[in-house]
Amino acid sequence: MPVPWCNERRCTLIPDVAERGLRVRQLWDLCIFLRRLCKTKSLRRAGYAKDCGYDQWLEWQALNLYDITDEVIKKYIPYHDQKWGVDESDPIIQKRYSWAELVSAEPQRPQLMISHWWGGRFSDFMTTVDTVVSDRALSICTSLWVCTFANNQFGESFGSEIIGTPFVRAIESAEATILIVDRDAGSLTRSWCCLELHCTILREKELQLYTSTGMVGSAAVSSGPLVDAISR
Incomplete structure (x- = not known):
């Protein structure tokens, strides 16, 4: 299956994790690829999951970031390395690299830091990203x-x-933090998300909360269970 990103280089190693941002266009490219995999029943969740049982095909609406990590990132990158004929016995090669380093040609300092829970639906995640892009009039770059x-x-x-973790340094580098509140409000219970909120507030950075229907506090998201969960 063709991939919707440049496949003419192995990767670009970016030592500073805080500069491994993804352009909006690169997220869209990944989204296109994942939709293709789901549509052609080429993506299967290994092992057991409560919502789909054992070893079931993944549907686009059920896909989350745990699935993307386990079934796409951790499988595609070794496949990509194999294509380039790298020595799998080399301990440096075995360390691999990030998805951002796979698809980016250079370091990309982030304009926004996206705080989120891996267990939320990726389709909702992308809907939220698209809304943020529209609300803030951002470019695809x-x-x-x-x-x-x-x-x-x-x-x-x-x-x-903790102060030196990529999460904190990304917050310091970015203009604002966007917390995505998934439909189960899982991000409100995750320690890393709480840390990111704390560091954002401590550094007096701009903070916005979004759901897949819009920014919390806007006309689109002014009440409901998620707003109640946030208020608590």
Whole structure:
């Protein structure tokens, strides 16, 4: 299956994790690829999951970032390396790299830091991103920092102190933090999301909360269970 991104290089190693943003266009490219995989029944969730049982085909509306990490990122990158004929016995090669380093030609300092829960639907995640892009009049070249794609999912060093983690440095680098509140409000219970909120407020950075229907506090999201959960 053809991929909707440049496939003419192995990767671009970007040492500073905080500069591994993804452009809006690159997120759209990934979205196109994932839709194709789901439509052609080429994406299967290995193991057991409560919502679909054992070893079931993944539907676009059920896909989450755990699935994308396990079934796409961790499988496509080794396949891509194999295509380039890399030595799999080399310990440096075995460390691999992030999705951002796979699809980007250079470091991309983020304009926005996206805080989210991996268990939320990726379709909702992308709907939210599209709304943020529209609300803020961003271009397709705007860089967003998303931990799933910025961190090396084969093993990333977060350092010895919280202050030095990629999450905190991405907040410091970005203009604003966008917290995506998924339909189960899972992001409100995750320790990393709480840390990102704390660091954003501590550094007096702009903070906006979004659901898949719009920005919290706007006419589109002024009441309901998610707003109640946020208020608590």
